[in-house]
Amino acid sequence: MTEIEEHGGVATASAADAPTEQLPPVPPGPGSAAGPDGDGAVGRLSSLETRDLSAWFGDHKVLERVSLTMAPGEVTALIGPSGCGKSTYLRILNRMHEMVKSAQLAGQVLLDGADIYSPGRRPADIRARVGMVFQRPNPFPAMSIYDNVVSGLKLAGIRANKARRDELVETSLTQAGLWIEVRNRLRAPGGALSGGQQQRLCIARSLAVEPDVLLMDEPCSALDPTSTRRVEETIADLRGRLTIVIVTHNMQQAARVSQSCAFFLATHDTPGRIVEAGPTRQLFEDPQDERTSDYVNGRFG
Numbered sequence: 001m002t003e004i005e006e007h008g009g010v011a012t013a014s015a016a017d018a019p020t021e022q023l024p025p026v027p028p029g030p031g032s033a034a035g036p037d038g039d040g041a042v043g044r045l046s047s048l049e050t051r052d053l054s055a056w057f058g059d060h061k062v063l064e065r066v067s068l069t070m071a072p073g074e075v076t077a078l079i080g081p082s083g084c085g086k087s088t089y090l091r092i093l094n095r096m097h098e099m100v101k102s103a104q105l106a107g108q109v110l111l112d113g114a115d116i117y118s119p120g121r122r123p124a125d126i127r128a129r130v131g132m133v134f135q136r137p138n139p140f141p142a143m144s145i146y147d148n149v150v151s152g153l154k155l156a157g158i159r160a161n162k163a164r165r166d167e168l169v170e171t172s173l174t175q176a177g178l179w180i181e182v183r184n185r186l187r188a189p190g191g192a193l194s195g196g197q198q199q200r201l202c203i204a205r206s207l208a209v210e211p212d213v214l215l216m217d218e219p220c221s222a223l224d225p226t227s228t229r230r231v232e233e234t235i236a237d238l239r240g241r242l243t244i245v246i247v248t249h250n251m252q253q254a255a256r257v258s259q260s261c262a263f264f265l266a267t268h269d270t271p272g273r274i275v276e277a278g279p280t281r282q283l284f285e286d287p288q289d290e291r292t293s294d295y296v297n298g299r300f301g
């Protein structure tokens with residue numbers, strides 16, 4: 001097992017096979033007041049784009065020529081039935097796909113216009129710029145909350161003195177919406193937090209390395225509704241501060257948190273492709289493809 005897998009955890013297949021809630025879609029919320037040019041913006045905002053991206057596990061082609069632009073500072077939701085390649089696509093975006101021995105890909109992944117798979121680019125550098133939050137919260141249970149947050153720095157090879165670490169811990173926990181709850185017990189173990197708090201701790205850990213992009217693979221699927229809402233609030237607060245890509249089976253969540261949406265679909269004999277992508281409101285309220293309409297309205301078999 002690689003260090004990243006051990007410390008970052010590995011996404012597992014979702015139990016859900018279809019949208020988890022079949023209620024009428026909710027229009028996208030306003031998100032954070034801090035837009036791309038807003039006061040809350042930190043650092044520059046990165047664009048992420050794939051061009052003709054295909055992927056295989058051995059002989060099994062799982063993605064076919066996926067082209068998608070994920071706008072700087074926006075939340076892009078990836079939706080689609082189980083097995084259509086959403087997690088694979090997400091893992092390609094920070095070079096985790098290649099950790100699987102049989103994995104291959106073709107096409108381009110452009111981070112601020114430069115291909116992250118260009119010869120000479122190091123996966124560790126890409127993963128420092130493109131963070132990942134997984135389905136199940138995976139903090140180090142025995143490690144303190146403080147040390148959990150700064151643990152990513154070491155993995156990313158970032159040196160920081162005590163004052164800087166203190167600053168990053170407070171900033172990251174604040175951005176993750178957890179600071180007020182834990183500021184008086186930073187030395188308590190991460191495993192003592194609730195599931196929802198642990199997931200926000202994992203978000204803080206990702207934010208501490210100051211990534212340009214945050215990938216989230218069904219980050220709320222293991223959480224109760226209250227914790228889910230808190231994580232969604234965190235995502236809304238992060239909007240405009242960095243570029244976010246989230247995989248979700250929850251259509252209401254996609255509608256609430258994202259500004260753009262891409263609907264993936266595979267069949268038994270065709271690899272995953274994007275059927276439709278665009279503004280979330282359009283996909284939910286005026287989809288151009290009947291299959292999109294069926295899926296977002298819970299009519300997909």
Ligand SMILES: Nc1ncnc2c1ncn2[C@@H]1O[C@H](COP(=O)(O)OP(=O)(O)OP(=O)(O)O)[C@@H](O)[C@H]1O
Pocket residue numbers: 012013014015016057062080081082083084085086087088089100
């Ligand atoms: N490590 C792996 N080795 C071999 N095949 C894999 C591996 N990971 C995923 N696959 C296959 O790739 C295809 C796409 O899987 P992926 O997990 O990306 O889909 P998904 O849309 O994220 O599904 P879910 O919503 O259930 O998580 C599936 O057929 C799956 O069986």
